[in-house]
Amino acid sequence: MSVRYGFIGAGAISHSSAKAVQANDNSVVTAAWDPSAERLKELCEDKGIATQHDSAESLLADPNVDAVYIAVPNKFHAPYAKQALEAGKHVILDKPFAMNVQEALGVAGAVKSSGKLFTLGMNQRFRADSQKIRSVVQAGELGDIYHAKAFWFRRSGIPRLGTWFGNKALAGGGALLDIGVHLLDVCLHTMDNFEPVAVMGATYTKFGNRGLGEGGWGKSDREGLTFDVEDFASAMIRMKNGATVSLDVTWACHTAEGNKMDVHFFGTEGGASLYPAKIFRNDPLRAEYDVIENVRGDVPMPHEDRFTNFTNAILGTEELCTTLEQALAVQRILDGIYESSKTGHEARIDG
Numbered sequence: 001m002s003v004r005y006g007f008i009g010a011g012a013i014s015h016s017s018a019k020a021v022q023a024n025d026n027s028v029v030t031a032a033w034d035p036s037a038e039r040l041k042e043l044c045e046d047k048g049i050a051t052q053h054d055s056a057e058s059l060l061a062d063p064n065v066d067a068v069y070i071a072v073p074n075k076f077h078a079p080y081a082k083q084a085l086e087a088g089k090h091v092i093l094d095k096p097f098a099m100n101v102q103e104a105l106g107v108a109g110a111v112k113s114s115g116k117l118f119t120l121g122m123n124q125r126f127r128a129d130s131q132k133i134r135s136v137v138q139a140g141e142l143g144d145i146y147h148a149k150a151f152w153f154r155r156s157g158i159p160r161l162g163t164w165f166g167n168k169a170l171a172g173g174g175a176l177l178d179i180g181v182h183l184l185d186v187c188l189h190t191m192d193n194f195e196p197v198a199v200m201g202a203t204y205t206k207f208g209n210r211g212l213g214e215g216g217w218g219k220s221d222r223e224g225l226t227f228d229v230e231d232f233a234s235a236m237i238r239m240k241n242g243a244t245v246s247l248d249v250t251w252a253c254h255t256a257e258g259n260k261m262d263v264h265f266f267g268t269e270g271g272a273s274l275y276p277a278k279i280f281r282n283d284p285l286r287a288e289y290d291v292i293e294n295v296r297g298d299v300p301m302p303h304e305d306r307f308t309n310f311t312n313a314i315l316g317t318e319e320l321c322t323t324l325e326q327a328l329a330v331q332r333i334l335d336g337i338y339e340s341s342k343t344g345h346e347a348r349i350d351g
Helices: 013-022 037-047 056-060 072-086 101-114 128-138 173-192 306-314 323-344
Strands: 003-008 027-033 067-070 091-094 117-120 146-154 195-205 233-239 244-250 260-269 271-273 280-285 289-291
Touching: 003 013, 003 056, 003 306, 013 027, 013 067, 013 173, 013 195, 013 306, 027 037, 027 056, 027 306, 056 072, 056 091, 067 072, 067 306, 072 091, 072 101, 091 306, 117 306, 117 323, 128 260, 146 173, 173 233, 173 244, 173 260, 173 323, 195 323, 233 323, 260 280
Parallel strands: 003 027, 003 067, 067 091, 091 117, 146 244
Antiparallel strands: 146 260, 195 233, 233 244, 260 271, 271 280, 280 289
16 A cells, blocks of 8 residues: 655655655655645656645545645644645644644644544654664663753754745744754653643844845745744753753854754763764773764664654554654643743743
C-alpha cells in the first residue's frame, strides 16, 4: 500500500517536503493546491505531481488523497487542518500548530472526532544527533536534567520582507513561531518533559520594521505588508518537576556568527549538546573530564525524516513521533511567552 499525499501550499518548503515524500517507496504526492497558479504549476511540474486542484476544497474531496500536508500562512493552519480531518484525511501540519491554543484545541477536537492521524512536522526531532542524545538521556546517563538552554541566532534571517511572514495578522508571530518552535520542541522532546507550568518571556522588533535583516529566501509574493512581529524572542520556562528551559531566538541581531544554533542539556551526572551531538562528563577511572564527540547513542528512526515517520505511522509500522498532546504543550508555552511579553509578568500555563 502507498500513502497518497495532497499538498495544500506550494511555497519553498513544499518543494523539499515533496522530495521527501517521493523518496519513500510507500508514499507519493498525487495532488496539490496553492492560491498562486504560478507556484502550483512550478511545484507540480518540478515534482511530477499529477493533479493541480483549483481549490483546497477540491483537493480535500479528492478520493486519491489519503493524507494532507499543510504548508500555508499560519493563519490558515488550524482551519485547513480541521477541514482536512473532517474530510477523512490524515494530516501532517507544518509548524506552528496554530495562531493560539484555542485554535489548536479546535483541531484537537477534530482529531478525536475523525479518528485520523495528526502530527506536526517537527523535523529537528529526526536528526541523528537529536536521536542519539535523547537515547542517552533516556538511559539515565546524564542523571537528572535540571536545565536546558536552546538558542538560534541569525544575523540576517528574516524571510522575505513585505510578505505574510512578518505580518502579525497572517503569521501570528515572527522568529518565535518560525524557528523558535523548532528549538523548543526538540529540547522538550530530548528531555522527555512536556509539563510546563510557567514562563517569563520578552519579544523585540528592532530590525524588520526598519527594512533590515532579510534572509533572502521564500517564494511568497511581496505585498508591501507591514512588519509587526518579533525578530527576537527570549524566555525562561519552568517545568512541573522543577527543571527550567531558557530559549533565545533571533531572525536578526548583531552577532559574531551569521547563524548559530544549539541545545545544551545540564544534568547531575553529565551534560550534552545537540549540534553536533556531544557529551560532557567526569571520567572517574581516569580522574579527567571528558568531552565525547563520537556519541554512540541509539538512532531508532534511521530514516531521519518526518514524512517517513508519518507514512509509517499511517501504515502501522512505526510509532508516531510528534503527538497531539506534545504539540498542545508547545503551543501553550508559545502563547505564554507572548502573554508574558505583553504584560511584563510571568504567565502561568494550565495543561
